[in-house]
Amino acid sequence: MTETINTESAEGPSGAAGRAAAIDQEPRIDGPDMPTAPVTERPAHSLSGGLGLLLAALGPLAGIGLIIGGVVVGFDPGDQPAIGVTMIVLGALTILISLFAWNGVKMVAPGEARVIQLFGRYVGTLRTDGLRWVNPLTSSTKISTRVRNHETATLKVNDANGSPIEIAAVVVWQVEDTAQAVFAVDDYEEFVTTQTETALRHIATHYPYEADGDTLSLRDNAVSITDRLSAEVEARVAAAGVTVIESRFTHLAYAPEIASAMLQRQQAGAIIAARKLIVEGACGMVEEAVSRISEGDFVDLDEERKAAMVSNLLVVLCGDRAPHPVVNAGSIYQ
Helix, strand or coil: CCCCCCCCCCCCHHHHHHHHHCHHHCCCCCCCCCCCCCCCCCECCCEEHHHHHHHHHHHHHHHHHHHHHHHHHHHCCCCCHHHHHHHHHHHHHHHHHHHHHHCCEEEECCCEEEEEEECCEEEEEECCCEEEECCCCCEEEEEECCCEEEECCCEEEECCCCCEEEEEEEEEEEECCHHHHHHCCCCHHHHHHHHHHHHHHHHHHCCCCCCCCCCCCCCCCHHHHHHHHHHHHHHHHHHHCEEEEEEEEEEEEECHHHHHHHHHHHHHHHHHHHHHHHHHHHHHHHHHHHHHHHHHCCCCCCHHHHHHHHHHHHHHHHCCCCCCCCCCCCCCCC
């Protein structure tokens, strides 16, 4: 049987003190030494897309008009044919230039950006939504700047005590530098996926599933550990221009092969703690009963009868079943 753990447990003042005491035991934030990014994001020079759209729409009409006019002039005996040919050539050039200008019109939707390149060289990024007009010779790459979720698969790892556990997490991330996302790594989405799982494995192997005292554990200190997970993932994906907003465990449990044994151990610990509390309460009640009887002096109890009364009261108070009283009709010593 697999035990699924609630990772949203609150950490009170004692939990905060425990985290402060265990700070020296926390693993360092581990991230690869990435090379310097070849470029960083900068805004691209652009004009309002309405101008480019106007040229692209009116240019073909003007070109067609010139061509028609050239044909008319060329067939008119009173005019020179050279003028008609010139008008036809100008009309064709106008159409070609209009179609070429249309290539510079870029549509940017909210939550998206356009990375602009000129003959392979990065020239800037368009983030302003709407229609923009850039150099028609440039090419663009669309990239999403929306907030995204990545949920890892359920990973099977060994915790700090060597116990096999299953763990999964969800990471909320967003592209911050579009130039690095496009040019610094081959595929930034796959890069985020791989580095997130690597960081999750690293964090899981440095903390025990459950622990006593001030040691941080995955089950009892999920909030603190996921903060460290966010920091480590961000250190790993910073080279891709990605920022991590938050991370949370979505699954945390012992592996199936030891889940049953660990559940029995937890149940045994709970039973022992409950029994200890019952015995402490019973001893206090017996002590109070003996003291009140002795102070009231309405029954003379010698040591033997005190011992018998203490034994009977402890049996009644500590037993896990309802007692069955026996009435003694003879002497108390029989």
